Amino acid sequence: NAGVTQTPKFQVLKTGQSMTLQCAQDMNHNSMYWYRQDPGMGLRLIYYSASEGTTDKGEVPNGYNVSRLNKREFSLRLESAAPSQTSVYFCASSIGGQVGQPQHFGDGTRLSIL
Amino acid sequence: TQLLEQSPQFLSIQEGENLTVYCNSSSVFSSLQWYRQEPGEGPVLLVTVVTGGEVKKLKRLTFQFGDARKDSSLHITAAQPGDTGLYLCAGGGSNYKLTFGKGTLLTVNP
Numbered sequence: 001n002a003g004v005t006q007t008p009k010f011q012v013l014k015t016g017q018s019m020t021l022q023c024a025q026d027m028n029h030n031s032m033y034w035y036r037q038d039p040g041m042g043l044r045l046i047y048y049s050a051s052e053g054t055t056d057k058g059e060v061p062n063g064y065n066v067s068r069l070n071k072r073e074f075s076l077r078l079e080s081a082a083p084s085q086t087s088v089y090f091c092a093s094s095i096g097g098q099v100g101q102p103q104h105f106g107d108g109t110r111l112s113i114l
Numbered sequence: 115t116q117l118l119e120q121s122p123q124f125l126s127i128q129e130g131e132n133l134t135v136y137c138n139s140s141s142v143f144s145s146l147q148w149y150r151q152e153p154g155e156g157p158v159l160l161v162t163v164v165t166g167g168e169v170k171k172l173k174r175l176t177f178q179f180g181d182a183r184k185d186s187s188l189h190i191t192a193a194q195p196g197d198t199g200l201y202l203c204a205g206g207g208s209n210y211k212l213t214f215g216k217g218t219l220l221t222v223n224p
Contacts, residue, residue: 004156031210040123042202042216043157050210058211090156096210100145100164103212105156
């Protein structure tokens, strides 16, 4: 039971480099999400996709882009990485379509920008 | 913007003690979820409450949703070292998004 799989698990980038974080879920969920988690800040929503073919900005979208490639996959791209984007990134998915549906999380990507 | 305030931010107790974690907001939420996160892993759902005044029990954990659906609490009885982790509350609105609190880091010492 893979659930939500994120790759890579760790990455170090130099300022200005670009990178795509990959996320895939095998639960046939409609909605997918990208969060960042920083010490003392909790989980902050970057982008989300309520259903295949749609994406919307969350609380902190600046400096990021997303692609909902198909129902299973939702990628997050940093076009020009900055030290302020050093964080742990989590992808999550939910069935969607109803209030109160739980979100299922991957184990995160730990990203350091030098 | 809906905000959720969690308290306390840090809690260190001895095995066998009881504790309560609070989650408060000035906004009404359609649902309130509690997650637990261990180091190096993603959050895992513990419970969802959707009705004002609702109380749910999960072994030694008791969750309550306030009557006005603006606040919630998590009470742990006779805490064990295995309860150590980051506890996050999350409020759901009319869309598919969740608003997370900043979390309570619980350490239970043997």
